[in-house]
Amino acid sequence: MSSILDQFLLIGRETTYATPAALTRGIEGQADAFAINRSPLESIGFRAGMAAVRADRRKMITEGAKGKIDTDVMSSGVGLLLDSAFDTAVAAGTGATAAKTWSWASGLTGPRKSLTVQMARSRTSGDATPLDPFTAIGGVVTGWTIHAEVSKLTSLSLDIDYADVLTSVALGTPVYPAAGMPFDWTAASVSVAGQPVQACRVFEVTEDLKMDDKRLYLRNSQVKAQPVRNNVPNLKGSMDTDYQDSRLDGYMRAGTVVPISFVQTGEVIDGTTRASLTVTIPAAQFDGDEPQSDSTKLTTQKLPFQILHNGVDAPVTVTLVTLDTAL
Numbered sequence: 001m002s003s004i005l006d007q008f009l010l011i012g013r014e015t016t017y018a019t020p021a022a023l024t025r026g027i028e029g030q031a032d033a034f035a036i037n038r039s040p041l042e043s044i045g046f047r048a049g050m051a052a053v054r055a056d057r058r059k060m061i062t063e064g065a066k067g068k069i070d071t072d073v074m075s076s077g078v079g080l081l082l083d084s085a086f087d088t089a090v091a092a093g094t095g096a097t098a099a100k101t102w103s104w105a106s107g108l109t110g111p112r113k114s115l116t117v118q119m120a121r122s123r124t125s126g127d128a129t130p131l132d133p134f135t136a137i138g139g140v141v142t143g144w145t146i147h148a149e150v151s152k153l154t155s156l157s158l159d160i161d162y163a164d165v166l167t168s169v170a171l172g173t174p175v176y177p178a179a180g181m182p183f184d185w186t187a188a189s190v191s192v193a194g195q196p197v198q199a200c201r202v203f204e205v206t207e208d209l210k211m212d213d214k215r216l217y218l219r220n221s222q223v224k225a226q227p228v229r230n231n232v233p234n235l236k237g238s239m240d241t242d243y244q245d246s247r248l249d250g251y252m253r254a255g256t257v258v259p260i261s262f263v264q265t266g267e268v269i270d271g272t273t274r275a276s277l278t279v280t281i282p283a284a285q286f287d288g289d290e291p292q293s294d295s296t297k298l299t300t301q302k303l304p305f306q307i308l309h310n311g312v313d314a315p316v317t318v319t320l321v322t323l324d325t326a327l
Contacts, residue, residue, distance in 0.1 A: 008131075011027050090104060114139055118136070146279060153184050188264045212230035243291040279317075283308040
């Protein structure tokens with residue numbers, strides 16, 4: 001029999017939207033978050049002896065599903081997830097040495113790639129069936145978050161819209177990266193306007209990709225059309241800091257547009273080169289609160305910020321240095 005410790009999460013890149021992909025890439029996800037959207041259609045009219053909705057007058061239609069992948073950012077194996085969240089690949093595994101640079105930028109169209117995601121779930125009945133596969137197809141990322149915090153590992157979260165969830169797709173076999181370690185808070189730093197922020201406890205950046213995920217049409221199918229962008233994306237972030245000086249507060253009060261960068265390094269992967277994750281934001285404007293004083297705590301300041309487009313650079317660029325030569 002199988003136990004909860006046998007469960008696994010697989011992903012694969014689809015060639016055609018909502019057509020199941022080959023499933024071999026194991027992802028160390030931390031939540032099982034498929035939520036299928038079923039819509040009952042009922043016909044109710046005058047009919048003698050009708051004590052309830054008749055069984056032959058009710059149809060159940062599937063109108064897609066929602067899901068989420070939460071995982072710690074690793075120095076290896078996370079590239080396919082990041083690639084699925086962006087519409088522009090700036091650097092695709094470049095570099096003359098074993099260490100390769102992958103880079104993605106937020107662009108105009110939103111993601112045009114889709115995933116198949118399979119969750120292998122265990123039974124509690126104790127029977128001989130090892131695991132049951134639940135396979136979500138047509139997975140398009142509609143939002144993403146990168147989060148770093150003191151005493152925690154750096155994490156990546158993807159909000160995903162699906163076309164359907166199937167139980168007919170065969171169980172895949174997970175393959176995991178041969179090497180790779182999670183990034184942790186002790187090797188992370190934040191800079192604003194080129195100067196380090198020495199007292200940042202929490203850093204987060206997120207994007208609502210503004211994808212239309214309700215593209216259902218009269219076309220002899222209940223499968224929705226692939227989500228596409230239908231509005232200006234909302235990119236924002238936040239910093240929780242101990243109040244050190246008036247520099248950041250001054251940017252907030254003046255409405256100054258400043259560049260922000262987050263750099264996370266990991267273990268040595270090639271010679272003296274370390275694995276790294278870098279978030280580059282050329283233009284941001286703080287929407288923060290006043291510093292908050294307390295008689296028993298240090299003075300703190302929460303600094304949410306809006307990510308803007310300066311007309312030249314991509315609003316956000318995420319760069320990963322890894323040993324991965326392919327996604």
